[in-house]
Amino acid sequence: MDGDRNTLMRQVIALAEENVRSGGGPFAALVVRNGTVIARGANRVTATNDPTAHAEVSAIREACRMLGTFQLTGCDIYTSCEPCPMCLGAIYWGRPAHVFYASTRDDAAAAGFDDSLIYRELDLAPERRKIPMTQVLRDEAARVFQAWKDTTSKTPY
Protein backbone atom coordinates (compact mmCIF):
# COMPACT_ATOMS: atom_id res chain seq x y z
CA MET A 1 0.00 0.00 0.00
CA ASP A 2 2.81 2.40 0.89
CA GLY A 3 4.47 1.28 -2.32
CA ASP A 4 1.42 2.33 -4.32
CA ARG A 5 1.25 5.64 -2.49
CA ASN A 6 4.90 6.33 -3.12
CA THR A 7 4.61 5.40 -6.80
CA LEU A 8 1.65 7.74 -7.26
CA MET A 9 3.30 10.57 -5.33
CA ARG A 10 6.44 10.20 -7.45
CA GLN A 11 4.23 10.72 -10.52
CA VAL A 12 2.88 13.91 -8.92
CA ILE A 13 6.37 15.17 -8.10
CA ALA A 14 7.52 14.49 -11.69
CA LEU A 15 4.43 16.31 -13.04
CA ALA A 16 5.13 19.33 -10.82
CA GLU A 17 8.76 19.46 -11.98
CA GLU A 18 7.64 19.23 -15.60
CA ASN A 19 5.14 22.04 -14.95
CA VAL A 20 7.90 24.33 -13.70
CA ARG A 21 9.86 23.60 -16.88
CA SER A 22 6.83 24.50 -19.02
CA GLY A 23 6.21 27.88 -17.35
CA GLY A 24 3.77 26.82 -14.62
CA GLY A 25 3.97 26.94 -10.84
CA PRO A 26 5.70 24.25 -8.72
CA PHE A 27 2.54 22.29 -7.92
CA ALA A 28 0.76 19.24 -9.36
CA ALA A 29 -2.04 16.90 -8.33
CA LEU A 30 -3.71 13.66 -9.39
CA VAL A 31 -7.15 12.20 -8.73
CA VAL A 32 -6.99 8.43 -8.35
CA ARG A 33 -9.83 5.91 -8.25
CA ASN A 34 -9.27 2.22 -7.55
CA GLY A 35 -5.55 2.72 -8.10
CA THR A 36 -6.05 4.33 -11.52
CA VAL A 37 -5.19 7.96 -12.28
CA ILE A 38 -8.36 9.55 -13.68
CA ALA A 39 -7.27 13.22 -13.75
CA ARG A 40 -4.17 15.38 -13.57
CA GLY A 41 -3.74 19.04 -12.69
CA ALA A 42 -0.86 21.47 -12.41
CA ASN A 43 -0.62 25.10 -11.36
CA ARG A 44 -1.26 27.26 -14.45
CA VAL A 45 -2.18 30.53 -12.68
CA THR A 46 0.21 32.80 -14.53
CA ALA A 47 0.28 30.68 -17.69
CA THR A 48 -3.51 30.94 -18.18
CA ASN A 49 -4.32 34.16 -16.25
CA ASP A 50 -6.55 32.22 -13.84
CA PRO A 51 -5.93 32.69 -10.10
CA THR A 52 -8.04 29.58 -9.41
CA ALA A 53 -5.94 27.33 -11.68
CA HIS A 54 -4.21 25.60 -8.77
CA ALA A 55 -3.24 21.95 -9.24
CA GLU A 56 -5.94 20.52 -6.97
CA VAL A 57 -8.79 22.68 -8.32
CA SER A 58 -7.79 21.77 -11.87
CA ALA A 59 -7.52 18.03 -11.10
CA ILE A 60 -10.88 18.03 -9.27
CA ARG A 61 -12.60 19.80 -12.17
CA GLU A 62 -11.09 17.37 -14.68
CA ALA A 63 -11.96 14.30 -12.58
CA CYS A 64 -15.58 15.41 -12.20
CA ARG A 65 -15.81 16.05 -15.94
CA MET A 66 -14.42 12.54 -16.57
CA LEU A 67 -16.77 10.89 -14.09
CA GLY A 68 -19.85 12.96 -14.98
CA THR A 69 -20.50 13.84 -11.35
CA PHE A 70 -19.89 16.72 -8.95
CA GLN A 71 -18.73 14.38 -6.16
CA LEU A 72 -15.43 12.49 -5.88
CA THR A 73 -16.80 9.67 -3.73
CA GLY A 74 -14.24 6.88 -3.42
CA CYS A 75 -11.46 8.91 -5.04
CA ASP A 76 -8.09 9.87 -3.56
CA ILE A 77 -6.24 13.11 -4.28
CA TYR A 78 -2.45 13.12 -4.49
CA THR A 79 -0.93 16.58 -4.38
CA SER A 80 2.68 17.70 -4.36
CA CYS A 81 1.96 20.18 -1.53
CA GLU A 82 -0.44 20.66 1.34
CA PRO A 83 -3.52 22.29 -0.27
CA CYS A 84 -4.16 26.02 0.23
CA PRO A 85 -7.48 27.19 1.75
CA MET A 86 -9.07 27.58 -1.71
CA CYS A 87 -8.10 24.04 -2.67
CA LEU A 88 -9.15 22.68 0.74
CA GLY A 89 -12.54 24.28 0.16
CA ALA A 90 -12.73 22.61 -3.27
CA ILE A 91 -11.73 19.31 -1.67
CA TYR A 92 -14.49 19.51 0.96
CA TRP A 93 -17.09 20.38 -1.71
CA GLY A 94 -15.86 17.47 -3.86
CA ARG A 95 -15.59 15.06 -0.93
CA PRO A 96 -12.83 12.63 -1.93
CA ALA A 97 -12.01 9.76 0.45
CA HIS A 98 -8.39 10.64 1.23
CA VAL A 99 -5.77 13.29 0.46
CA PHE A 100 -2.05 12.54 0.22
CA TYR A 101 0.39 15.44 0.12
CA ALA A 102 4.19 15.81 0.09
CA SER A 103 5.45 19.34 0.86
CA THR A 104 3.96 21.34 3.72
CA ARG A 105 2.51 24.84 3.74
CA ASP A 106 5.77 25.99 5.35
CA ASP A 107 7.79 24.51 2.50
CA ALA A 108 5.52 26.41 0.08
CA ALA A 109 5.92 29.64 2.06
CA ALA A 110 9.70 29.28 1.95
CA ALA A 111 9.42 29.06 -1.86
CA GLY A 112 7.35 32.27 -2.00
CA PHE A 113 3.81 30.81 -1.86
CA ASP A 114 2.62 31.91 1.55
CA ASP A 115 -1.03 31.18 2.34
CA SER A 116 -0.85 31.88 6.08
CA LEU A 117 -2.57 35.26 5.56
CA ILE A 118 -5.54 33.48 3.98
CA TYR A 119 -5.90 31.06 6.91
CA ARG A 120 -5.83 34.01 9.32
CA GLU A 121 -8.30 36.10 7.33
CA LEU A 122 -10.83 33.27 7.07
CA ASP A 123 -11.10 33.20 10.86
CA LEU A 124 -11.98 36.90 11.04
CA ALA A 125 -15.44 38.38 10.77
CA PRO A 126 -15.90 39.70 7.17
CA GLU A 127 -15.80 43.36 8.23
CA ARG A 128 -12.41 42.89 9.95
CA ARG A 129 -10.54 41.46 6.98
CA LYS A 130 -7.73 43.12 5.00
CA ILE A 131 -9.82 42.93 1.84
CA PRO A 132 -12.83 44.89 3.11
CA MET A 133 -16.08 42.93 2.98
CA THR A 134 -19.29 44.91 3.36
CA GLN A 135 -22.84 43.65 3.67
CA VAL A 136 -25.64 45.28 1.67
CA LEU A 137 -29.29 44.40 0.96
CA ARG A 138 -29.44 41.23 3.05
CA ASP A 139 -33.24 41.49 3.31
CA GLU A 140 -33.73 41.76 -0.43
CA ALA A 141 -31.47 38.76 -1.08
CA ALA A 142 -33.65 36.54 1.12
CA ARG A 143 -35.93 35.97 -1.84
CA VAL A 144 -33.17 34.05 -3.65
CA PHE A 145 -33.06 31.33 -0.99
CA GLN A 146 -36.86 31.41 -0.86
CA ALA A 147 -36.92 30.73 -4.61
CA TRP A 148 -34.52 27.84 -4.01
CA LYS A 149 -36.70 26.41 -1.24
CA ASP A 150 -39.75 26.69 -3.50
CA THR A 151 -38.03 24.82 -6.36
CA THR A 152 -39.10 21.19 -6.47
CA SER A 153 -36.75 19.97 -9.21
CA LYS A 154 -33.48 20.98 -7.55
CA THR A 155 -30.44 18.77 -6.99
CA PRO A 156 -29.35 19.23 -3.35
CA TYR A 157 -25.67 18.80 -2.53
Place this chain on the structure above:
Amino acid sequence: MDGDRNTLMRQVIALAEENVRSGGGPFAALVVRNGTVIARGANRVTATNDPTAHAEVSAIREACRMLGTFQLTGCDIYTSCEPCPMCLGAIYWGRPAHVFYASTRDDAAAAGFDDSLIYRELDLAPERRKIPMTQVLRDEAARVFQAWKDTTSKTPY
Protein backbone atom coordinates in the same frame (compact mmCIF):
# COMPACT_ATOMS: atom_id res chain seq x y z
CA MET B 1 -22.18 55.57 -3.55
CA ASP B 2 -24.69 53.48 -1.61
CA GLY B 3 -27.03 53.94 -4.55
CA ASP B 4 -24.47 52.39 -6.90
CA ARG B 5 -23.83 49.55 -4.49
CA ASN B 6 -27.51 48.83 -4.17
CA THR B 7 -28.05 48.95 -7.92
CA LEU B 8 -25.21 46.51 -8.51
CA MET B 9 -26.33 44.20 -5.70
CA ARG B 10 -29.86 44.16 -7.13
CA GLN B 11 -28.37 42.96 -10.42
CA VAL B 12 -26.63 40.15 -8.50
CA ILE B 13 -29.83 39.19 -6.70
CA ALA B 14 -31.74 39.09 -9.99
CA LEU B 15 -29.00 36.97 -11.57
CA ALA B 16 -29.11 34.50 -8.65
CA GLU B 17 -32.90 34.20 -8.94
CA GLU B 18 -32.61 33.63 -12.69
CA ASN B 19 -29.96 30.97 -12.01
CA VAL B 20 -32.31 29.05 -9.71
CA ARG B 21 -34.95 29.13 -12.46
CA SER B 22 -32.45 27.71 -14.97
CA GLY B 23 -31.39 24.77 -12.80
CA GLY B 24 -28.43 26.32 -10.96
CA GLY B 25 -27.81 27.02 -7.29
CA PRO B 26 -29.08 30.17 -5.50
CA PHE B 27 -25.88 32.18 -5.83
CA ALA B 28 -24.52 34.79 -8.24
CA ALA B 29 -21.61 37.24 -8.37
CA LEU B 30 -20.29 40.12 -10.45
CA VAL B 31 -16.84 41.60 -10.88
CA VAL B 32 -17.00 45.38 -11.29
CA ARG B 33 -14.26 47.79 -12.35
CA ASN B 34 -14.74 51.57 -12.36
CA GLY B 35 -18.49 51.03 -11.95
CA THR B 36 -18.71 48.72 -14.98
CA VAL B 37 -19.63 45.04 -14.74
CA ILE B 38 -16.81 43.10 -16.42
CA ALA B 39 -17.78 39.53 -15.47
CA ARG B 40 -20.73 37.54 -14.16
CA GLY B 41 -20.85 34.17 -12.43
CA ALA B 42 -23.55 31.93 -11.02
CA ASN B 43 -23.48 28.61 -9.19
CA ARG B 44 -23.47 25.83 -11.82
CA VAL B 45 -22.12 22.98 -9.63
CA THR B 46 -24.78 20.42 -10.37
CA ALA B 47 -25.61 21.81 -13.83
CA THR B 48 -22.02 21.37 -15.05
CA ASN B 49 -20.71 18.63 -12.70
CA ASP B 50 -18.08 20.98 -11.33
CA PRO B 51 -17.85 21.33 -7.53
CA THR B 52 -15.71 24.46 -7.99
CA ALA B 53 -18.30 26.25 -10.18
CA HIS B 54 -19.40 28.60 -7.41
CA ALA B 55 -20.53 32.08 -8.42
CA GLU B 56 -17.45 33.90 -7.16
CA VAL B 57 -14.91 31.43 -8.61
CA SER B 58 -16.67 31.58 -11.97
CA ALA B 59 -16.87 35.39 -11.97
CA ILE B 60 -13.19 35.71 -10.96
CA ARG B 61 -12.09 33.31 -13.72
CA GLU B 62 -14.17 35.18 -16.28
CA ALA B 63 -12.94 38.61 -15.14
CA CYS B 64 -9.30 37.53 -15.33
CA ARG B 65 -9.88 36.09 -18.80
CA MET B 66 -11.45 39.39 -19.86
CA LEU B 67 -8.65 41.49 -18.36
CA GLY B 68 -5.81 39.21 -19.45
CA THR B 69 -4.36 39.11 -15.95
CA PHE B 70 -4.37 36.85 -12.91
CA GLN B 71 -4.94 39.73 -10.50
CA LEU B 72 -8.13 41.74 -9.92
CA THR B 73 -6.39 44.92 -8.77
CA GLY B 74 -8.89 47.77 -8.50
CA CYS B 75 -11.90 45.51 -9.01
CA ASP B 76 -14.85 44.96 -6.66
CA ILE B 77 -16.73 41.70 -6.25
CA TYR B 78 -20.47 41.75 -5.62
CA THR B 79 -21.85 38.42 -4.45
CA SER B 80 -25.35 37.42 -3.39
CA CYS B 81 -23.97 35.59 -0.33
CA GLU B 82 -20.97 35.68 1.99
CA PRO B 83 -18.30 33.67 0.14
CA CYS B 84 -17.48 30.11 1.26
CA PRO B 85 -13.87 29.23 2.23
CA MET B 86 -13.06 28.06 -1.32
CA CYS B 87 -14.31 31.34 -2.78
CA LEU B 88 -12.58 33.36 -0.07
CA GLY B 89 -9.36 31.59 -1.02
CA ALA B 90 -9.96 32.48 -4.67
CA ILE B 91 -10.67 36.08 -3.64
CA TYR B 92 -7.39 36.37 -1.69
CA TRP B 93 -5.43 34.88 -4.61
CA GLY B 94 -7.18 37.29 -7.03
CA ARG B 95 -6.84 40.28 -4.68
CA PRO B 96 -9.82 42.51 -5.55
CA ALA B 97 -10.14 45.85 -3.71
CA HIS B 98 -13.48 45.23 -1.99
CA VAL B 99 -16.15 42.55 -1.59
CA PHE B 100 -19.85 43.32 -1.17
CA TYR B 101 -22.19 40.52 -0.11
CA ALA B 102 -25.88 40.27 0.78
CA SER B 103 -26.88 37.01 2.54
CA THR B 104 -24.75 35.63 5.36
CA ARG B 105 -23.24 32.18 5.81
CA ASP B 106 -26.04 31.49 8.31
CA ASP B 107 -28.67 32.37 5.71
CA ALA B 108 -26.95 29.94 3.33
CA ALA B 109 -26.83 27.21 5.98
CA ALA B 110 -30.55 27.63 6.62
CA ALA B 111 -31.10 27.03 2.89
CA GLY B 112 -29.05 23.80 2.99
CA PHE B 113 -25.60 25.17 2.04
CA ASP B 114 -23.66 24.80 5.26
CA ASP B 115 -19.95 25.59 5.07
CA SER B 116 -19.28 25.71 8.83
CA LEU B 117 -17.64 22.26 8.67
CA ILE B 118 -15.13 23.60 6.13
CA TYR B 119 -14.19 26.58 8.34
CA ARG B 120 -13.66 24.21 11.29
CA GLU B 121 -11.65 21.68 9.28
CA LEU B 122 -9.30 24.33 7.88
CA ASP B 123 -8.22 25.20 11.42
CA LEU B 124 -7.22 21.60 12.19
CA ALA B 125 -3.86 20.01 11.49
CA PRO B 126 -4.18 17.96 8.27
CA GLU B 127 -3.96 14.61 10.07
CA ARG B 128 -6.88 15.49 12.34
CA ARG B 129 -9.40 16.31 9.60
CA LYS B 130 -12.53 14.33 8.70
CA ILE B 131 -11.17 13.80 5.20
CA PRO B 132 -7.93 12.08 6.17
CA MET B 133 -4.82 13.89 4.93
CA THR B 134 -1.57 11.96 4.98
CA GLN B 135 1.93 13.19 4.25
CA VAL B 136 4.25 11.11 2.07
CA LEU B 137 7.64 11.73 0.41
CA ARG B 138 8.17 15.27 1.68
CA ASP B 139 11.94 14.96 1.16
CA GLU B 140 11.62 13.88 -2.46
CA ALA B 141 9.19 16.75 -3.22
CA ALA B 142 11.74 19.33 -2.07
CA ARG B 143 13.30 19.18 -5.51
CA VAL B 144 10.17 20.76 -7.04
CA PHE B 145 10.57 23.98 -5.07
CA GLN B 146 14.32 23.83 -5.76
CA ALA B 147 13.54 23.68 -9.49
CA TRP B 148 11.26 26.72 -9.01
CA LYS B 149 13.96 28.64 -7.16
CA ASP B 150 16.43 27.80 -9.93
CA THR B 151 14.09 29.06 -12.67
CA THR B 152 15.03 32.54 -13.79
CA SER B 153 12.10 33.20 -16.14
CA LYS B 154 9.31 32.65 -13.65
CA THR B 155 6.40 35.00 -12.91
CA PRO B 156 6.14 35.35 -9.12
CA TYR B 157 2.72 36.01 -7.62
